[in-house]
Each structure stands twice: as structure tokens, then as C-alpha cells.
Amino acid sequence: MVDILRDIGVIARSLDSIANIEFKDLDLTRGQYLYVVRIDENPGIIPDRLADMIKVDRTTASRAINKLEKQRFIEKREDPENKKIKRLFATEKGAEAAEYIRRENTLSSEVALDGLTQEEARNLSVLLKKVKRNVESDWNTVKKGKKRAY
Amino acid sequence: MVDILRDIGVIARSLDSIANIEFKDLDLTRGQYLYVVRIDENPGIIPDRLADMIKVDRTTASRAINKLEKQRFIEKREDPENKKIKRLFATEKGAEAAEYIRRENTLSSEVALDGLTQEEARNLSVLLKKVKRNVESDWNTVKKGKKRAY
DNA sequence: TCGCTATTGTTGTAATTGCAACAATAACGA
């Protein structure tokens, strides 16, 4: 049986840890970088959708977003037709931060993929997308309180 | 440029989240499962080495380990030749928990790899190992306070 | 339309997490 879970976990924690250390320069604390880039790339997204996108708890996302708003990285806007939802947009400051984050991500990617051929890298990317799809739906069921059978 | 970072992050958070929810049955709280399996599989490992293995902060590991000891999942033993270090061992309770965790991991792996051929899965595993090696060394340098150039 | 369910957002609470800073021992070079 191939065990990919642990490696994925280790890789993710390493990358996250590095990112968090480096983004202190931007006055971003732990985890915040995740939200900023996504909001920048998905203008008008609502918090719940964002939480789903990066797979964190709704309430965690809510607080992180509120903090980012207070720091003026993003702003919330009312929806003209639906007064329950709040749409998120990056401010200029946020957009700049997002740019910086993307550059750092590119570097991390290069480091991570060092020694892999282009084809291998592409291949890895494709496989990960499949894995992501599989795991995502599992997450949704478990998060909604359902038990997996085994 | 191939971006694998985000997918890895998403996959890892999903898996971790699922694991944490499911391991409540074992009275294991968030993150604890990581340590138990590794200690079970590496009898006599010391906390710092363990932290390095799973890529969490030394102090985080220290506390998690102390809690696991209090709960009798693991035990610390003195080293006869080096009175600074404390060696970790799984108790019977811990070993059973580790077994359970491994079973759950296997299921998660199967779900994650659903739709991939055996060869694809193996290939993915190989590529991830390379990525892990790359990222690990980067983590070590950054964790020790060094800046990456870019 | 009306009533029930789902969605969206927040807060209370409790826990993990990680950085700084500390002590104590080990390891190592001159």
C-alpha cells in the first residue's frame, strides 16, 4: 500500500511554516496569506466559499477575514440583492501583498520541484489535482458530521 | 509554472481535519495522532528528532508529547548514558491507538488515490518523496533563522 | 404563500501552535 498521506502532511507543514516566517515582512501573521491571495484572485467571494476553498473551518475563516479587514488588506461589501452575504475584495494593499505572496510561492515551488523534469512536475500536478478532488468530497461529508464507513 | 503548493496545502488540511475528527473516538485531540504513530514506529526517539520528522516546532512537540504521556499513550525513559535526553516509547494503549490510526490512514489513502492506477499511485509516491526531501532542507535553513535568497 | 430547512455570519470557550527566552547538559575545538 502506497502511503502518500504522511509525505503530503510533512511537505505541507514545511511549506506553510516557511511561508509564515517569510510573510512576517508583510505584517501577515500565521495563515493569513492563504486568504489574501485567494480573495485577490476571486473578487467578490464570500467567506464560506473561501473557507471551503482552502479547507479551514468556517469560524476560523471568519475571524481571519475580519482581521484582514481591520488591517485593510481586504474589504467587505454588501451585496445589493442579498443582505445576508458579504462579498470580499482585496484592497490595493492586499493586492500588493498577494503579488508578493505569489512570488514567494513561485520560489517555493521551484525549490520543491528541484530535480524533477518538467514532465515529472506536470505529472505530479495532474495527479495531485485528482487526489485533491477525491479528498475534498470526503472532507465535505465528514465535516457535515457523517461517518465514513470502515 | 506548475503550482503544486496550494493543492498540497488543501489536501493536507482536508486529511488532517478528517483525521482529527475521527480520532476523537480514541480520546486523541488535534494533532496528537501524528506523534503516536511515529513514536510507535520509532521506539526510543527523542522529542527533537520527532519534531523534525513531522515538521512542527520543538515546543509544540514538547507539549504534545507531555500530554500524551499524561494520558498514558506513551512514556518517557531516561537514557543511561545521556542525562539530557528522554527517549519515547509507546505504551500498550499507544500501540493500539497507533494500529487504529494506521487503519484509518489506509482508508484515507485509498479514498485519496481513488481513480489512479497502481502505477500512477506509485509514481506519485516517488515524486512526493523527492519533493519532501527538497522542502525539508529548505525548512531546516529557514527554521534556523536563515533567509532564502530571492 | 407559508413553513421548514439550509445557508451565512458571529461569538464563547478551550485547545493547539509557535516564537522568545531560559536552564542544563553534551559536544567539540584550541
Add this chain to the structure above:
DNA sequence: TCGTTATTGTTGCAATTACAACAATAGCGA
């Protein structure tokens, strides 16, 4: 050998994280 550096382990913070539970609106079926 001795002094300096590295390793190992812990604690004090301050922050993120997530589960529960709540309110409020939206959405949907009969």
C-alpha cells in the same frame, strides 16, 4: 583540559484554530 557552542527540554506569552451554539436571512417544497 577548558571554554565556547550546540543540543535538548521547558515555560510564558500571544495568537490561531475549531467545535458548539446562536441569530438572521435565503431558499425551497407543499
